[in-house]
Amino acid sequence: MRLRRRLAPALGAALLAAMAFLWVTPFLWTLVASFRPEGAGHADMASLVPDLDPTLENFRNAFDSGTFGLYYLNTVIVVGGVLAMQCVTVSLAGYAFARLRFRGRNLLFYGFLLQLMLVPPALIVPNLRTVVDLGLYDTLAGVMAPYFASAFGTFLMRQTFLAIPRDFEEAAAIDGAPWWAVIWYVLLPMARPGLVAFAIVSVTTHWNEFLWPLMVINDPAKQTLTIGLASFTLGAESGKEWGVLAAGTLLVMAPLAVAFVAFQRRFVDSFVFSGVKG
């Protein structure tokens, strides 16, 4: 009995360590391989042991193969643009559903629900047609447009607003504040954790999006990071330069990685605060 009590946590810790190692192995390899000198064929290329002679050659080749600076810029534009619009639409809509009573509220609520399931990738074929009809084909705006309204964000904000006691708003209303002042000065500051949680989800999702931008964008000057990276992998016939691939992958992952490590505590906390439990 006493042995089991001591053994169990030790076993648990060992298992956890093993899982963690398993989880991190692909990245370990990426790191090691991106510095390994060119040699697409040697049998040890999967080795996790770094080479004694590291090189930056792969990164140089990766940069040559694609204008990564431009990709970063485009991705930031898309992610930023989507988030900015979303903050506006979800705050307004969330407020409407949380605080106002109006005819057709239930119906409209279900309508929003629909968008949660019918994510743009599922409607890729008709949405492409719409984007073309709007004259937004091959533009970053075309990539962003379908995401400006967010059912997920609306629900999150509604949830967050509902959890805020009405006292503050009633006080503000008594003081004669109009609806927008109530939202801007009273509710939003208190709803910040929810907004942050939403922002994190939104940024991560759109940073990593692939299929939709691939279909909308042709101009290489407008390509996002994921498309740029994919051209590495989607090359047809023969061999692959694994070192360059690893370097390219690292370049795509780096910013999010750095951001996450820096804001890790905030990340987790916002998930807790937003009461994302249902």
Added chain:
Amino acid sequence: MAVTDAAPEIGGINSGARTVSGLAGRRRAQARVLPYALLAPSLIFLGLFTYLPVIRVAIESLYDKPHGLGDAAARFVGGDNYARVLGDPAFREAAGNNLVYALGTLIPTLILALAFALAVQRSTRFNTVLRTVLFFPSLVPLVAAASLFFFIFLPGVGLLDYYLGKIGIEGPNWLGNSDLALWSVIGLTVWKNAGYYMLFYIAGLQNISRDTIEAATIDGANAWQRLRYVILPALAPTTSFVLVIATINVLTSVDHVVVLTRGGPSNATNLLLYYIFQTAHENFDYGKAAAATLMSVAVLLAISLTSMRVMEQGGRGAT
């Protein structure tokens, strides 16, 4: 599911002072329009990119326009496209694969997410590192992960086979064996998503009051019993939430198929969305793609509505 009651109209409570009719009248008219005005921006985009496409797809699914033979060849075929989709062995295979894929990813991912969350819920330094490691895969674009895994799965010299070889095991053809390919894709998906859902569970765990757990311990419950009878029920809302997101993910993310296997070998990794993509963009059979889209959308809706209902009930139960 009923939308919970809202507060009385804002601005309805007059400042008390000035004119009653003019200002109040205008305010009331404003207040009546307000909710719709607030919803308008969202509704515009929803209309354009959610409702309109569905309508278009519904209409398009009723026509057959063979590729490259000119518009003259387009003809109304009614339910013909639907019949063709259901009769297409590739569609049936994609649907079957999606089911296996769903179960194969949802179950391990949820279990792992919970297990990880339980293991790292306390905010120690060490746990912070672990959380980073486990969450990291979800930060990576699926395309990037797929490229990595292409190498990992490479026969003979890839990461997996290399280290398996060191302990004397000969790795199978992970992506080229039609029995194994789908499971390799499932493995990639689990690796990618477990950490993400782990965060939700950590939040959920931190919301369980210490007292409840202590009470259970005092009552003599051991770790397993605490888990089963106290923690899991308290996490029900989190689980439903995660389940909804994960299910939607299962049906809508195919980036890895596009990059890794393109549906192969011989449709072993074909998923519904990829089948639609192929039908539209490789076979140019837009009517058939539209029909398949509509059917998938119907399935998506059915699943999500049921889980939403369960979630609301769970939420109501917990609060």
Added chain:
Amino acid sequence: MSVIGRLSAGALALAIAATASLPVAAQTKIDFFFPVPVEGKLAREMTRLVKVYNDSQKDVAVTAVYTGSYDDTKLKAQAAAKAGKPPSVVLMSANFITDLKLSGDIMSLEPQLQADGTTREKFLADFWPALHANATVDGALYGVPFHNSTPLLYYNVDHFKEAGLDPAKPPRTWVELVDAAKKLTKRNGDKVERYGFLMAEGYDYLGWLMSAFTMSNGGRYFNETYGGEVYYDAPSTLGAARFVEDLVFKHKVMPQGVTEAGGVSTEFFAGKVSMILVSTGSLSFIRENMKTPYNVAFVPYNVSNGVPIGGASLVLFNGQSEESRQAGWKFIKWLSSAEVLGGWSRFTGYFAPRKSAYEMAEMKDFLAKNPDAKVALDQLPFARPWFATYQTVAVRKAMEDEMQAVLNGKKKADQAMKDAQKKADELMRPYVEQTALKLP
């Protein structure tokens, strides 16, 4: 002259001077979509070539867009066209020309030839005969060949010596291939340490190599003059399918399952397979990365030598303006000139489609130093058109899906070919009913 008169004269002179200093025509910007089979280096080289062209003249500004694999390039180009923004020039898989013409995506190059004062026969005379069929549809020129390939057998010289085979006498027939492969396969108990033979089995590649085996088996594989017929269940194709099946299951010299081209070359470099069947297009890549001696040979035959060509041609997409079309044609002519083609061939390992490219000094030098590059050229007399039909990709996949099932042991070759033919016929039926079966 009066003041006004002088002023007006001055103004007129100014105006004339101003217009004279304007460029005669504004620079035409065009988009050029290109795939390259080995990404990275080749994509960089193509981008460099485009820059050279842009810098060399002022009329045309080309934006080079790398669009991935052959299939993806077709996808993107057609999607862009559908969206109303077609690219001007596309480097398209040579066998998609028929499909694209039938779907109305590309334009005939005959008007350009006429404007240049030449004819199709004269224009194509400088190109290898095997390439003519894929470049023309219904008797008109639709594509200009840019780089071409045939499958080649690459083999590891050291392994040959080790197994007691003569590296100077590579297998020429299927019988010799099986024999060599058996000697080269190394087993350690139940585990196979080294396979004798491996071929690329991913989408696009597998169909190509299957047509190679069929042609080496005396067959046609498809109807070169009519895009509505394929011969998947003919004896020659069936023989090829059974042969591939036997390599895996009867002679056990090839691994089970599907291996993509990337994996095939990696295994070759790592010494885990002794002979591989891949394209000449990988020649430079293999030359650079193979650390041990290797050599190349013709594709082994059963009935008679026969190989399909591969590669890509330049096409003009429909839907572009007149200036864009002229600009595109200028670019095409430059890109397909003998010097550029020769340089590209030396860089990649593809062979240059123009005979005159091989008259040039650099080429002669290069071939003298790299005899392996000559083998693909020597195989050309046996080269035949690449598989091209209505709905080429889907019809090709009909075969590939079935063969992949065979490679995985899920189906027998006979059943697979029957099913493939059935699927293909169904896919081509709309076209057939509008053409061959449309009777007065």
